[in-house]
Amino acid sequence: xxxxxxxxxxxxxxxxxxxxxxxxxxxxxxxxxxxxxxxxxxxxxxxxxxxxxxxxxxxxxxxxxxxxxxxxxxxxxxxxxxxxxxxxxxxxxxxxxxxxxxxxxxxxxxxxxxxx
Amino acid sequence: xxxxxxxxxxxxxxxxxxxxxxxxxxxxxxxxxxxxxxxxxxxxxxxxxxxxxxxxxxxxxxxxxxxxxxxxxxxxxxxxxxxxxxxxxxxxxxxxxxxxxxxxxxxxxxxxxxxxxxxxxxxxxxxxxxxxxxxxxxxxxxxxxxxxxxxxxxxxxxxxxxxxxxxxxxxxxxxxxxxxxxxxxxxxxxxxxxxxxxxxxxxxxxxxxxxxxxxxxxxxxxxxxxxxxxxxxxxxxxxxxxxxxxxxxxxxxxxxxxxxxxxxxxxxxxxxxxxxxxxxxxxxxxxxxxxxxxxxxxxxxxxxxxxxxxxxxxxxxxxxxxxxxxxxxxxxxxxxxxxxxxxxxxxxxxxxxxxxxxxxxxxxxxxxxxxxxxxxxxxxxxxxxxxxxxxxxxxxxxxxxxxxxxxxxxxxxxxxxxxxxxxxxxxxxxxxxxxxxxxxxxxxxxxxxxxxxxxxxxxxxxxxxxxxxxxxxxxxxxxxxxxxxxxxxxxxxxxxxxxxxxxxxxxxxxxxxxxxxxxxxxxxxxxxxxxxxxxxxxxxxxxxxxxxxxxxxxxxxxxxxxxxxxxxxxxxxxxxxxxxxxxxxxxxxxxxxxxxxxxxxxxxxxxxxxxxxxxxxxxxxxxxxxxxxxxxxxxxxxxxxxxxxxxxxxxxxxxxxxxxxxxxxxxxxxxxxxxxxxxxxxxx
Numbered sequence: 001x002x003x004x005x006x007x008x009x010x011x012x013x014x015x016x017x018x019x020x021x022x023x024x025x026x027x028x029x030x031x032x033x034x035x036x037x038x039x040x041x042x043x044x045x046x047x048x049x050x051x052x053x054x055x056x057x058x059x060x061x062x063x064x065x066x067x068x069x070x071x072x073x074x075x076x077x078x079x080x081x082x083x084x085x086x087x088x089x090x091x092x093x094x095x096x097x098x099x100x101x102x103x104x105x106x107x108x109x110x111x112x113x114x115x116x
Numbered sequence: 117x118x119x120x121x122x123x124x125x126x127x128x129x130x131x132x133x134x135x136x137x138x139x140x141x142x143x144x145x146x147x148x149x150x151x152x153x154x155x156x157x158x159x160x161x162x163x164x165x166x167x168x169x170x171x172x173x174x175x176x177x178x179x180x181x182x183x184x185x186x187x188x189x190x191x192x193x194x195x196x197x198x199x200x201x202x203x204x205x206x207x208x209x210x211x212x213x214x215x216x217x218x219x220x221x222x223x224x225x226x227x228x229x230x231x232x233x234x235x236x237x238x239x240x241x242x243x244x245x246x247x248x249x250x251x252x253x254x255x256x257x258x259x260x261x262x263x264x265x266x267x268x269x270x271x272x273x274x275x276x277x278x279x280x281x282x283x284x285x286x287x288x289x290x291x292x293x294x295x296x297x298x299x300x301x302x303x304x305x306x307x308x309x310x311x312x313x314x315x316x317x318x319x320x321x322x323x324x325x326x327x328x329x330x331x332x333x334x335x336x337x338x339x340x341x342x343x344x345x346x347x348x349x350x351x352x353x354x355x356x357x358x359x360x361x362x363x364x365x366x367x368x369x370x371x372x373x374x375x376x377x378x379x380x381x382x383x384x385x386x387x388x389x390x391x392x393x394x395x396x397x398x399x400x401x402x403x404x405x406x407x408x409x410x411x412x413x414x415x416x417x418x419x420x421x422x423x424x425x426x427x428x429x430x431x432x433x434x435x436x437x438x439x440x441x442x443x444x445x446x447x448x449x450x451x452x453x454x455x456x457x458x459x460x461x462x463x464x465x466x467x468x469x470x471x472x473x474x475x476x477x478x479x480x481x482x483x484x485x486x487x488x489x490x491x492x493x494x495x496x497x498x499x500x501x502x503x504x505x506x507x508x509x510x511x512x513x514x515x516x517x518x519x520x521x522x523x524x525x526x527x528x529x530x531x532x533x534x535x536x537x538x539x540x541x542x543x544x545x546x547x548x549x550x551x552x553x554x555x556x557x558x559x560x561x562x563x564x565x566x567x568x569x570x571x572x573x574x575x576x577x578x579x580x581x582x583x584x585x586x587x588x589x590x591x592x593x594x595x596x597x598x599x600x601x602x603x604x605x606x607x608x609x610x611x612x613x614x615x616x617x618x619x620x621x622x623x624x625x626x627x628x629x630x631x632x633x634x635x636x637x638x639x640x641x642x643x644x645x646x647x648x649x650x651x652x653x654x655x656x657x658x659x660x661x662x663x664x665x666x667x668x669x670x671x672x673x674x675x676x677x678x679x680x681x682x683x684x685x686x687x688x689x690x691x692x693x694x695x696x697x698x699x700x701x702x703x704x705x706x707x708x709x710x711x712x713x714x715x716x717x718x719x720x721x722x723x724x725x726x727x728x729x730x731x732x733x734x735x736x737x738x739x740x741x742x743x744x745x746x747x748x749x750x751x752x753x754x755x756x757x758x759x760x761x762x763x764x765x766x767x768x769x770x771x772x773x774x775x776x777x778x779x780x781x782x783x784x785x786x787x788x789x790x791x792x793x794x795x796x797x798x799x800x
Binding site for chain 1: 660
């Protein structure tokens with residue numbers, strides 16, 4: 001069940017992480033490594049695309065919380081896009097829309113980054 | 117110290133000193149023995165001295181383990197000393213006593229003392245030689261070693277004594293006969309020397325040289341002590357029997373070590389092969405024992421390279437191990453990591469790591485290992501270490517220039533690498549099962565914590581039916597609910613879900629319980645309580661962890677429900693045939709600073725109507741999965757709620773659980789399921 005993978009694409013100044021499969025306590029370290037690496041390379045403008053993500057658990061949500069502070073301190077941000085209704089509901093319940101910018105389309109997030 | 121001395125000076129040694137002392141007194145009082153009785157007495161005393169000294173030495177020897185090689189070495193040193201004493205006594209004695217010949221006839225006190233000491237030193241030598249020869253002879257471990265040796269010794273004594281007492285021409289043949297018998301026995305006893313077979317080649321070469329030197333020294337000592345030198349005069353004057361005994365022991369020594377020399381010489385050509393076989397046998401024995409013993413992978417790897425090196429007579433060994441897709445050097449023996457990495461790289465360029473099936477030898481070109489070491493390794497052997505049929509590592513053994521890997525070497529390493537694979541697999545499986553057991557134990561603890569944290573009984577309030585169900589997941593999901601009896605008319609409740617699972621979630625649950633229990637005693641408003649809880653948890657939890665919670669309370673006199681939600685699943689209110697999802701805004705606890713948390717948290721309150729049903733739950737309910745990995749889902753949940761009018765709280769909870777159980781009957785429960793239901797039923 002624990003099938004999960006990520007891929008990172010550079011789109012201008014912004015790094016886009018595509019998530020695929022099931023993100024839970026067991027697979028969260030993969031995403032954590034992605035964030036750590038981006039931060040090490042001083043890439044603070046990050047878009048996470050949830051299009052192919054089937055499921056996210058509370059531990060998966062925790063990954064986003066772990067890095068947001070240091071990213072925002074460096075004038076960057078994590079923007080979330082392309083969530084299915086189910087995934088959005090989980091984020092919504094916890095009040096994530098209050099903490100993160102969540103967009104329907106990746107392009108909107110990229111546009112937002114490029115504007116600022 | 118006294119005790120130590122006591123240990124060393126055994127009874128036997130005391131008796132030796134006593135007889136030596138008696139010898140001295142007799143000598144002093146009676147001078148040179150001239151009557152037969154005195155001679156017998158002297159010889160008896162000397163024999164007794166030797167006997168007790170021998171016993172003392174045997175006892176001393178038995179108390180400390182020493183190798184036969186070091187004993188032989190000692191004999192060599194002593195015989196060399198003896199040689200020097202005999203040689204120098206010719207110069208030394210005349211220097212001390214003008215004319216030894218005169219002195220022997222008319223000994224003074226000083227001469228007596230010196231000659232006696234000289235004699236005792238000699239007795240010491242002879243005893244030690246005899247002891248060592250006895251020890252070496254006993255190594256043969258035949259059936260009758262003791263009888264053979266004692267018989268020989270008996271003839272030694274006979275030959276020695278008869279030399280003194282049967283000097284008369286008519287019976288002198290007796291002494292010769294005994295001497296010849298003794299020599300025959302010596303030869304017979306020296307023929308089979310089996311103990312050297314167990315020595316390594318190095319030790320055999322060492323022994324070969326040593327035994328030759330010793331046997332020559334013995335022969336030299338025999339000839340010099342039978343000659344007309346001062347040494348012989350002194351001993352002879354004291355006791356001709358001792359002189360003869362000494363000669364016989366010397367003969368024994370020279371014959372024995374001569375035999376030893378030849379036996380060793382004949383063993384030498386096969387020594388290497390013998391070494392190898394012995395090494396193989398011990399290594400394999402050692403290793404098969406190891407398979408069952410070694411738990412730690414790194415220890416095992418160290419042992420594997422160590423044995424592989426010994427087994428093949430290589431100069432260095434290491435393991436190329438695949439870890440996280442990278443090849444690393446492991447358990448290096450006699451080779452640095454920089455060098456081994458370099459050679460590893462060379463090896464993996466020449467052979468395909470995954471496809472190595474059999475043990476091979478590869479010659480290494482000079483340019484590969486130049487650097488500071490020069491042309492160090494010229495040939496290496498590589499053997500696969502497989503677990504579950506997949507090559508996990510390569511066992512490498514390396515030899516220096518001029519050496520080769522024989523067919524035997526390669527097959528030994530091959531067998532050994534098979535053993536190593538099994539052992540490594542075993543240690544991995546063991547590690548896994550230990551880890552599994554540890555996790556299970558940990559989960560037992562977590563479940564126990566959870567069980568103790570959850571309320572054991574449901575509070576009793578008039579007009580309010582309460583039902584609660586909690587079904588723990590195997591991994592402990594971190595669900596928590598509780599009731600707080602604030603007053604007779606006010607009932608507080610909380611439902612929460614800690615992110616993460618297992619024991620860490622259980623500990624946080626315990627913390628959350630403590631926080632709500634104490635806050636509910638002093639604060640009434642749900643919003644205030646959640647803000648305070650967020651404040652505490654924000655600093656207590658790490659940045660990845662958060663808690664979703666909902667807190668509220670019923671005021672039965674006011675007929676009102678107050679409620680606030682911090683990231684938790686919404687509350688359902690069933691009124692008549694309608695169901696209403698109540699989802700006031702609010703962030704999960706521990707996600708954000710208090711200022712923002714306060715701003716976004718809404719409080720909700722509702723006036724209760726008769727038969728109002730309030731349903732609280734955790735995501736374990738809506739995310740329960742079937743075999744197709746589909747969620748139970750909000751919709752199905754809502755359907756059940758809406759179709760369940762006019763049932764008690766208990767009946768409703770049973771119905772929901774039943775539906776979930778049917779839905780997810782073919783799929784393991786992944787998260788805790790918690791359901792808390794209140795029904796407001798006013799009695800008039």
